[in-house]
Amino acid sequence: MKKDISLIGVPMDLGQNRRGVDMGPSAMRYAGVVERLEALHYELDDLGDIDISRPDRYRKDDGTNLRNLLEVAEANAKLAEVVDEVVREDKFPLVLGGDHSIAIGTLAGVAKHYQNLGVIWYDAHADLNTGETSPSGNIHGMPLAVSLGIGHEKLTGIGGYEPKIRPENIVIIGARSLDEGEKKLIREKGIKIYTMHEIDRLGMSTVMEETIHYLQKQTDGVHLSLDLDGLDPHDAPGVGTPVIGGLSYRESHLAMEMLAEANIVTSAEFVEVNPILDEKNKTASIAVGLMGSLFGEKLL
Numbered sequence: 001m002k003k004d005i006s007l008i009g010v011p012m013d014l015g016q017n018r019r020g021v022d023m024g025p026s027a028m029r030y031a032g033v034v035e036r037l038e039a040l041h042y043e044l045d046d047l048g049d050i051d052i053s054r055p056d057r058y059r060k061d062d063g064t065n066l067r068n069l070l071e072v073a074e075a076n077a078k079l080a081e082v083v084d085e086v087v088r089e090d091k092f093p094l095v096l097g098g099d100h101s102i103a104i105g106t107l108a109g110v111a112k113h114y115q116n117l118g119v120i121w122y123d124a125h126a127d128l129n130t131g132e133t134s135p136s137g138n139i140h141g142m143p144l145a146v147s148l149g150i151g152h153e154k155l156t157g158i159g160g161y162e163p164k165i166r167p168e169n170i171v172i173i174g175a176r177s178l179d180e181g182e183k184k185l186i187r188e189k190g191i192k193i194y195t196m197h198e199i200d201r202l203g204m205s206t207v208m209e210e211t212i213h214y215l216q217k218q219t220d221g222v223h224l225s226l227d228l229d230g231l232d233p234h235d236a237p238g239v240g241t242p243v244i245g246g247l248s249y250r251e252s253h254l255a256m257e258m259l260a261e262a263n264i265v266t267s268a269e270f271v272e273v274n275p276i277l278d279e280k281n282k283t284a285s286i287a288v289g290l291m292g293s294l295f296g297e298k299l300l
């Protein structure tokens with residue numbers, strides 16, 4: 001992994017409708033993310049938080065099923081610029097969310113620097129909805145589709161190019177809640193996905209071996225997009241859209257440790273930490289622990 005990390009906070013809650021996830025970056029800083037990574041001898045530059053405008057909430061833009069479209073687009077355009085600059089400086093962008101809609105901006109900033117960016121989508125959901133297929137109108141359920149160039153042009157066009165990624169370079173891990181339109185897209189595009197069923201059958205160790213092998217063959221960089229709701233709500237209760245039957249704390253650490261060993265991850269984001277819904281900052285602490293493992297922390 002690159003030894004220089006730039007930390008970017010995105011206090012964004014406009015991509016969904018439960019308040020509090022905008023405090024995710026503060027919660028993860030409070031849980032010691034800077035100290036944790038510095039202890040591993042990384043040079044860490046905390047760039048602070050992106051400015052997010054505060055509109056009236058719950059507004060769907062005319063004729064769309066997209067909540068807070070303009071504000072979400074504006075915030076992601078800013079994020080994309082910051083991330084682009086970080087990659088240009090040859091530093092590792094570590095983005096703290098915020099709801100998962102921020103992956104639109106992160107990927108827009110990262111992907112232009114790669115021919116074939118791989119993406120690991122660690123999540124209970126696939127976030128492959130569009131305005132047409134979304135049951136909620138929440139943009140945090142759409143960033144993976146947007147990054148494939150599918151969705152509203154105000155989102156797909158961020159960064160001035162599209163698509164950001166190709167379906168064959170994506171691996172979804174931990175899925176257990178998919179909407180009909182998402183299932184259709186996964187089948188049509190042949191997106192690689194390890195649902196909880198496959199993870200239970202194969203074990204996380206095999207799942208990660210296969211994932212790493214698959215991405216190493218065909219990509220020149222890998223972005224890890226880790227939604228804390230990929231973990232079981234018993235371990236990570238501080239999320240807005242919890243789904244039972246998720247990945248354990250231990251499976252998740254194993255996944256991060258195997259990624260550290262393989263040394264393939266070139267950018268990462270940790271999203272959906274909602275301190276209002278959390279128990280004593282447990283979910284933020286787990287997120288920071290997972291970052292520790294991703295960046296090479298070992299017991300001995």
Ligand SMILES: NC(=[NH2+])NCCC[C@H](N)C(=O)O
Nearest residue numbers: 100125129136138140141241
């Ligand atoms: N990043 C997330 N937590 N996404 C949850 C999405 C839930 C649901 N599929 C929707 O589109 O509304």
Ligand SMILES: [Mn+2]
Nearest residue numbers: 124125227229
């Ligand atoms: Mn999710």
Ligand SMILES: [Mn+2]
Nearest residue numbers: 100123127227
């Ligand atoms: Mn998600």
